[in-house]
Amino acid sequence: MPWLVASLLVATVGLPAAQGLALVPAAATIGYAHPLSGNSSATVNLTDAPAFTPSSLSANPNATLSVELVNQGAYNHTFTLSPVPGLVLSPSLSPSQLYSFFAKNGSLANVSVAPGGTAWANVTFNASVSGDSFEFVSVVPYQFQSGMRGFVNMTASGPGVLLMDNTTDAYRFVPAVLSANGTHYPLVVDVQVTNQGSLSHTFTVSPLSNYTLSPANFTDTFQTNAPLVDQAINSGAGTTAWANFTVRAPGVYQYVCTVPGHFANGMDGFLYVGVSPPPPTQAPSTAIVETWVLIGSAGLLGVGILVAVIASYTGRFSSGRSGDGGHH
Ligand SMILES: [Cu+2]
Numbered sequence: 001m002p003w004l005v006a007s008l009l010v011a012t013v014g015l016p017a018a019q020g021l022a023l024v025p026a027a028a029t030i031g032y033a034h035p036l037s038g039n040s041s042a043t044v045n046l047t048d049a050p051a052f053t054p055s056s057l058s059a060n061p062n063a064t065l066s067v068e069l070v071n072q073g074a075y076n077h078t079f080t081l082s083p084v085p086g087l088v089l090s091p092s093l094s095p096s097q098l099y100s101f102f103a104k105n106g107s108l109a110n111v112s113v114a115p116g117g118t119a120w121a122n123v124t125f126n127a128s129v130s131g132d133s134f135e136f137v138s139v140v141p142y143q144f145q146s147g148m149r150g151f152v153n154m155t156a157s158g159p160g161v162l163l164m165d166n167t168t169d170a171y172r173f174v175p176a177v178l179s180a181n182g183t184h185y186p187l188v189v190d191v192q193v194t195n196q197g198s199l200s201h202t203f204t205v206s207p208l209s210n211y212t213l214s215p216a217n218f219t220d221t222f223q224t225n226a227p228l229v230d231q232a233i234n235s236g237a238g239t240t241a242w243a244n245f246t247v248r249a250p251g252v253y254q255y256v257c258t259v260p261g262h263f264a265n266g267m268d269g270f271l272y273v274g275v276s277p278p279p280p281t282q283a284p285s286t287a288i289v290e291t292w293v294l295i296g297s298a299g300l301l302g303v304g305i306l307v308a309v310i311a312s313y314t315g316r317f318s319s320g321r322s323g324d325g326g327h328h
Helices: 095-105 218-224 286-302 314-318
Strands: 040-047 051-053 056-059 063-071 077-081 109-113 118-125 133-137 149-154 161-168 172-174 177-180 187-195 201-209 229-233 240-247 251-256 268-273
Touching (some): 040 056, 040 077, 056 063, 063 077, 177 187, 187 229, 187 268, 201 240, 229 240
Parallel strands (some): 056 149, 177 268
Antiparallel strands (some): 040 051, 187 240, 201 229, 251 268
């Protein structure tokens, strides 16, 4: 499972402690972790031309590409994937030089397919390879040299961290605790915010980590320190907007609704980035939950709170490449 890759883990726990959430069903207060499903598959024919058909594949960072390899020829072929992003192997490399390259650098996949046979290569790409390409070749002598090569092109826009939050006319975010993790910073975070009520709201993230805003000071604070994102959520139940922003460092970032009066009524929450959320606290009493349901917001109980996946663009920074394919 790609999401088990260490660098891609997302914290899964988290309940608001004292966020005035007595009216919110307990289950809806948890930001559950859940990876984007960016996995993909493709079938590649290996022929005696010799060639890969197709020779160009695309795949998503932070996801697994499964390649079905079908040998349509009468000779052995291999699907050997270079681990070096952006590198184009010179066709003038001799068979022994090609072997030396893979002996030195290893490979992301190295599958030999007998004539008439079928095999699979499953490759999980790190989140940091957004926009990169990786060359695959057949290392059977003189096949690469005769043109048996291709490329896996990574989609340029990584999925980022995907969270979902909902705004309600009870002046609440549900959940009011979100968590995400990444080993590389800056970390790109996407939060899908859905309006469960009828009023307009905003999803506005403080740029100050480990700092608690108050309804009295947040306006001044945001004038001095621009929010990481100030996403309007238009009126109308079901309206959805994406808040896309970048978090520079781990920490706890408060988010609020800036519509006058909403924050003062309790409309705020906390995003834990690379920091463990507080342990679960006692859930609201059943009676309160039932009351909540009865007043007409049963739909909230079905709110699947998705959270998270991953991605950071960082590998690209450390590898010195310019930032192609920026975040949407
Ligand atoms: Cu609001």
